[in-house]
Amino acid sequence: DGGITQSPKYLFRKEGQNVTLSCEQNLNHDAMYWYRQDPGQGLRLIYYSQIVNDFQKGDIAEGYSVSREKKESFPLTVTSAQKNPTAFYLCASSSPGENTGELFFGEGSRLTVL
Amino acid sequence: DQQVKQNSPSLSVQEGRISILNCDYTNSMFDYFLWYKKYPAEGPTFLISISSIKDKNEDGRFTVFLNKSAKHLSLHIVPSQPGDSAVYFCAASAYDSWGKLQFGAGTQVVVTP
Numbered sequence: 001d002g003g004i005t006q007s008p009k010y011l012f013r014k015e016g017q018n019v020t021l022s023c024e025q026n027l028n029h030d031a032m033y034w035y036r037q038d039p040g041q042g043l044r045l046i047y048y049s050q051i052v053n054d055f056q057k058g059d060i061a062e063g064y065s066v067s068r069e070k071k072e073s074f075p076l077t078v079t080s081a082q083k084n085p086t087a088f089y090l091c092a093s094s095s096p097g098e099n100t101g102e103l104f105f106g107e108g109s110r111l112t113v114l
Numbered sequence: 115d116q117q118v119k120q121n122s123p124s125l126s127v128q129e130g131r132i133s134i135l136n137c138d139y140t141n142s143m144f145d146y147f148l149w150y151k152k153y154p155a156e157g158p159t160f161l162i163s164i165s166s167i168k169d170k171n172e173d174g175r176f177t178v179f180l181n182k183s184a185k186h187l188s189l190h191i192v193p194s195q196p197g198d199s200a201v202y203f204c205a206a207s208a209y210d211s212w213g214k215l216q217f218g219a220g221t222q223v224v225v226t227p
Contacts, residue, residue: 004157006157009155033214035217040123040219041219042116042118042120042203042205042216042217042218042219042220043158043203043205043215043217044217045214045215048214058214090157090158092157102148102160102163103160103215104160105157105158105159106157107155107156107157108155108156108157110155
């Protein structure tokens with residue numbers, strides 16, 4: 001069945017290490033997004049991609065990097081430059097043709113920096 | 115600068131009663147509003163939406179009301195059920211920023227028997 005798969009679900013990292021979160025979708029959606037959720041805050045947009053080989057910074061892109069080499073995949077790398085990386089990360093996708101703005105989310109990846 | 119605000123972090127309601135969740139926004143360019151429901155350790159799921167050309171949208175037990183002049187929307191859940199216990203996020207987007215949603219901080223709803 002169609003959906004968005006994020007892995008790993010839980011990840012621990014030592015300070016100074018880069019880590020890559022995987023996001024794969026089989027919904028045939030053109031657009032994909034990465035959001036971050038912190039306690040007591042709404043979801044904040046990190047990066048988004050509306051088409052393969054193209055992506056734009058969101059509201060809090062510093063310390064993160066992405067790639068979009070395939071329509072189905074939008075991995076997020078949390079670099080050592082990200083000052084406060086411990087958070088819940090959510091990947092989402094959408095289809096511009098549906099014109100609703102509705103996002104479909106994966107189940108999230110919780111990153112903890114030790 | 116938070117453009118979408120949910121000022122009530124939590125709401126407790128008895129089963130069978132009405133839950134009313136509120137959301138305010140500041141950006142007059144927003145023209146589409148959505149509500150998402152989220153359980154712990156899961157991604158949000160879409161619940162209901164409303165376009166700025168409407169002032170009400172209903173889907174079963176869920177109704178969203180939009181007051182553009184007040185830049186305010188609300189979600190009504192009637193009757194509330196135990197399975198409705200979750201965090202509810204209000205989100206908004208502007209036509210020229212399609213897909214880039216701005217989210218509120220969420221309201222934790224607890225439905226008690």
